[in-house]
Amino acid sequence: MTAPLRVLVTGAAGQIGYSIVIRIADGTVFGKEQPVQLVLLDVPQCANVLEGVVFELQDCALPTLHSVEAVTEEKAAFTGIDYAFLVGAMPRREGMERKDLLAANVKIFKSQGKALAEYAKPTTKVAIIVVGNPANTNAFIAAKYAAGKIPAKNFSAMTRLDHNRALAQLALKTGTTIGDVKNVIIWGNHSGTQFPDVTHATVNKNGTETDAYSAVGDNAFLQGPFIATVQKRGGVIIEKRKLSSAMSAAKAACDHIHDWHFGTKAGQYVSMAVPSDGSYGIPQGLIFSFPVTIDGATREWKIVQGLNFDDFAKGKIAATTKELEEERDDALKACDDANI
Ligand SMILES: NC(=O)C1=CN([C@@H]2O[C@H](COP(=O)(O)OP(=O)(O)OC[C@H]3O[C@@H](n4cnc5c(N)ncnc54)[C@H](O)[C@@H]3O)[C@@H](O)[C@H]2O)C=CC1
Numbered sequence: 001m002t003a004p005l006r007v008l009v010t011g012a013a014g015q016i017g018y019s020i021v022i023r024i025a026d027g028t029v030f031g032k033e034q035p036v037q038l039v040l041l042d043v044p045q046c047a048n049v050l051e052g053v054v055f056e057l058q059d060c061a062l063p064t065l066h067s068v069e070a071v072t073e074e075k076a077a078f079t080g081i082d083y084a085f086l087v088g089a090m091p092r093r094e095g096m097e098r099k100d101l102l103a104a105n106v107k108i109f110k111s112q113g114k115a116l117a118e119y120a121k122p123t124t125k126v127a128i129i130v131v132g133n134p135a136n137t138n139a140f141i142a143a144k145y146a147a148g149k150i151p152a153k154n155f156s157a158m159t160r161l162d163h164n165r166a167l168a169q170l171a172l173k174t175g176t177t178i179g180d181v182k183n184v185i186i187w188g189n190h191s192g193t194q195f196p197d198v199t200h201a202t203v204n205k206n207g208t209e210t211d212a213y214s215a216v217g218d219n220a221f222l223q224g225p226f227i228a229t230v231q232k233r234g235g236v237i238i239e240k241r242k243l244s245s246a247m248s249a250a251k252a253a254c255d256h257i258h259d260w261h262f263g264t265k266a267g268q269y270v271s272m273a274v275p276s277d278g279s280y281g282i283p284q285g286l287i288f289s290f291p292v293t294i295d296g297a298t299r300e301w302k303i304v305q306g307l308n309f310d311d312f313a314k315g316k317i318a319a320t321t322k323e324l325e326e327e328r329d330d331a332l333k334a335c336d337d338a339n340i
Pocket residue numbers: 010011012013014015016017041042043046087088089090091092108130131132133134135158159161162190244245246249
């Protein structure tokens with residue numbers, strides 16, 4: 001029998017948590033043959049809600065759910081895990097930017113980075129996705145405080161929701177379906193400065209694969225409203241729902257880890273915020289969204305190399321890099337101030 005994977009979800013009493021755990025437990029993420037031990041972490045005040053989530057998962061009677069436990073302490077949460085979905089953090093409300101959450105949330109990721117270093121197995125290959133905002137910078141901080149124990153390349157932040165939004169907007173514009181659109185890229189920060197780029201994307205329209213610019217036939221749209229829609233989508237959802245995206249965020253986090261576990265499809269890449277190795281001139285160590293391919297056998301991601309930028313793209317990438325550097329500096333300062 002396949003050994004179970006131990007999978008941690010933080011913030012599991014929250015709204016993304018509620019949508020995410022069922023997909024992990026029912027085999028959507030790791031496959032129908034892979035048993036999963038789910039570990040659900042939330043703050044002690046949410047212990048009762050967490051227990052309700054555990055009861056519901058039990059009531060789902062899922063063959064892939066080996067066990068589920070609710071915990072409110074980091075030691076119990078981080079010990080022996082294979083995968084971590086770091087969701088637990090404050091969400092923004094109407095009128096806020098994601099970086100306004102930095103002061104409140106960065107200390108959570110400092111503490112969890114330390115907990116990973118302290119409690120994860122020394123040989124750990126744990127793969128970590130940070131969803132809690134500001135996601136790139138929180139991942140940077142978690143990686144910093146886990147350094148020496150967990151390699152930085154095991155940390156990632158989620159820009160898959162932006163990637164999925166870009167796929168959906170292109171499909172809507174070209175009258176195609178999601179499966180017809182490939183290789184959109186989100187560059188940079190999960191914020192209003194991100195650069196959704198379709199320069200290398202293709203669309204299969206009526207059986208013929210063409211580049212996205214030809215398929216859309218409207219450059220002004222692709223360089224204007226398309227980018228703005230993807231950049232601002234999170235804010236629009238908050239305005240409409242009075243709560244931030246949860247169903248789509250959970251689905252994107254599961255897509256991200258599914259592809260990390262199984263690998264990307266031949267000829268396709270996905271967007272993941274990972275520590276920069278200096279590719280495309282992005283400062284080393286910054287958690288930056290790049291197009292990546294993943295080898296399912298080794299579970300190693302690689303940044304897609306050799307893509308060209310025109311001046312328009314260069315300007316967008318410079319802006320999101322600058323914002324990430326500023327966020328990183330603010331977060332480091334906040335961590336020094338945070339007595340954890
Ligand atoms: N990267 C992305 O694309 C997206 C990120 N997000 C972010 O995800 C985060 C969670 O969003 P929601 O689930 O809607 O929020 P929520 O408020 O419904 O749930 C958050 C949960 O985290 C828990 N929590 C707080 N501190 C914790 C800690 N130290 N350890 C464990 N749990 C803790 C809270 O008690 C709560 O149950 C927010 O920061 C939100 O902005 C949301 C959508 C997309």
